[in-house]
Amino acid sequence: MSFDLETIRSQFPALADTDNGEARIYFDNPAGTQVPARVVDRMADCMLHANANLGGKFRTSDLADAIVAEAHAAMADFLNAESPDEIIFGQNMTTITLHVSRSIGRTLKAGDEIILSRMDHDANVQPWVLLARDLDLTVRWLPFDKGTFEFDLRRLGDLLNDRSRLVCVGGASNLTGTINDITTISSMAREVGALTYIDAVQSAPHLAIDVQAIGCDFLVCSAYKFFGPHQGILWGRRDVMERLEPYKVRPAPDTLPGCFETGTQSHEGMAGTAAVVDYFAWIGETMAAGHHETNSAFSGRRRHVHAALNYLLEYEHMLSQRLVDGLQQIAGVTIQGITSGDAMMRRVPTVSFTHAELAPATIAHALAARNIFVWSGHNYALEAAKCLGIFDSGGAVRIGPVHYNSIDEVDQVLSALEDIVSGS
Numbered sequence: 001m002s003f004d005l006e007t008i009r010s011q012f013p014a015l016a017d018t019d020n021g022e023a024r025i026y027f028d029n030p031a032g033t034q035v036p037a038r039v040v041d042r043m044a045d046c047m048l049h050a051n052a053n054l055g056g057k058f059r060t061s062d063l064a065d066a067i068v069a070e071a072h073a074a075m076a077d078f079l080n081a082e083s084p085d086e087i088i089f090g091q092n093m094t095t096i097t098l099h100v101s102r103s104i105g106r107t108l109k110a111g112d113e114i115i116l117s118r119m120d121h122d123a124n125v126q127p128w129v130l131l132a133r134d135l136d137l138t139v140r141w142l143p144f145d146k147g148t149f150e151f152d153l154r155r156l157g158d159l160l161n162d163r164s165r166l167v168c169v170g171g172a173s174n175l176t177g178t179i180n181d182i183t184t185i186s187s188m189a190r191e192v193g194a195l196t197y198i199d200a201v202q203s204a205p206h207l208a209i210d211v212q213a214i215g216c217d218f219l220v221c222s223a224y225k226f227f228g229p230h231q232g233i234l235w236g237r238r239d240v241m242e243r244l245e246p247y248k249v250r251p252a253p254d255t256l257p258g259c260f261e262t263g264t265q266s267h268e269g270m271a272g273t274a275a276v277v278d279y280f281a282w283i284g285e286t287m288a289a290g291h292h293e294t295n296s297a298f299s300g301r302r303r304h305v306h307a308a309l310n311y312l313l314e315y316e317h318m319l320s321q322r323l324v325d326g327l328q329q330i331a332g333v334t335i336q337g338i339t340s341g342d343a344m345m346r347r348v349p350t351v352s353f354t355h356a357e358l359a360p361a362t363i364a365h366a367l368a369a370r371n372i373f374v375w376s377g378h379n380y381a382l383e384a385a386k387c388l389g390i391f392d393s394g395g396a397v398r399i400g401p402v403h404y405n406s407i408d409e410v411d412q413v414l415s416a417l418e419d420i421v422s423g424s
């Protein structure tokens with residue numbers, strides 16, 4: 001495929017930064033991505049020229065109102081929500097989940113069952129474990145297969161029954177990189193009347209999200225993982241959200257979305273989030289014509305955004321393949337995730353690995369010394385790290401390319417790793 005990486009990279013000032021003349025290689029993306037200049041410009045514009053609280057009868061307040069409305073509309077396009085009112089902004093995914101779990105808990109009673117996954121980030125585990133503790137709910141655990149790194153959905157079938165109320169799973173794992181079949185999971189949950197809460201924090205940077213097609217009830221993501229500012233976003237199906245009691249102060253709105261948006265929000269975060277959606281739309285419009293047809297059910301920005309993500313994913317598959325193939329050539333390396341070439345479509349490019357002798361933190365530090373940024377550890381995927389038997393040995397090294405990374409950068413990290421493990 002032809003991919004204009006130079007134009008893409010020119011959007012991100014941080015990619016040109018150097019330290020003592022050495023380029024930075026950002027593979028820490030699953031923990032947070034760099035941002036295009038337009039995101040910062042819109043955030044600065046918001047703070048410099050539209051800095052007021054909402055609902056006033058004066059110019060800056062009108063401008064702030066417009067920014068907030070536009071951010072909800074932009075995220076509705078990003079997720080294919082029916083209405084911008086179904087978009088709830090909050091500090092981050094974890095805070096939103098802890099908050100909305102309280103409202104969801106009001107609909108549950110002792111003995112009800114919730115299904116949590118052994119693959120998920122703790123932000124989609126512990127809020128529900130705490131809720132279960134408080135309400136005397138039963139937690140059922142959905143395991144994943146340690147050989148395939150995927151869920152066996154027959155196991156989900158075994159867990160679901162007429163007491164199941166909620167299924168919480170991730171769109172993609174932040175440790176193994178596995179993409180989960182959240183459409184089938186949502187449909188299986190729906191069949192027994194259970195709601196689905198999808199953690200899309202790690203899928204949103206890579207996959208076009210269509211909440212209508214997925215058929216879930218809640219979906220959460222974080223803009224700082226998809227090239228935007230530190231900002232959490234929840235989509236909730238309107239009829240489900242309207243049945244929940246929002247935990248709010250009395251003067252706050254009683255209607256969506258304001259009833260779930262606690263306190264004064266980060267207007268600049270919302271401005272930046274709308275700008276990153278426009279960044280995707282720009283890619284869709286200028287580079288992803290080949291994907292317009294497959295997204296013909298959408299129009300305008302929604303179509304462009306979805307086409308962009310489909311287009312970027314094709315490029316990311318090349319990065320995944322190169323990284324996985326290269327890691328497999330390095331002595332002592334075990335990839336903790338999908339490796340088979342014909343299964344690349346079932347993983348995001350986030351690739352974690354362990355080494356027979358070197359601790360993950362040792363490898364991450366050695367890469368940092370070469371100005372290559374990666375994370376090591378369990379990365380909050382506690383259950384997954386424990387299941388994989390890597391929790392007590394320092395977790396894994398996680399290399400997470402995104403669409404602004406190059407094949408050359410992948411080759412550089414591979415060559416650096418060769419040197420590190422051979423002790424040269």
Ligand SMILES: Cc1ncc(COP(=O)(O)O)c(C=O)c1O
Nearest residue numbers: 092093094121123174201202222
């Ligand atoms: C899969 C996943 N879910 C949830 C979170 C938590 O997101 P936030 O930092 O927005 O609370 C993360 C953060 O790394 C994540 O990777």
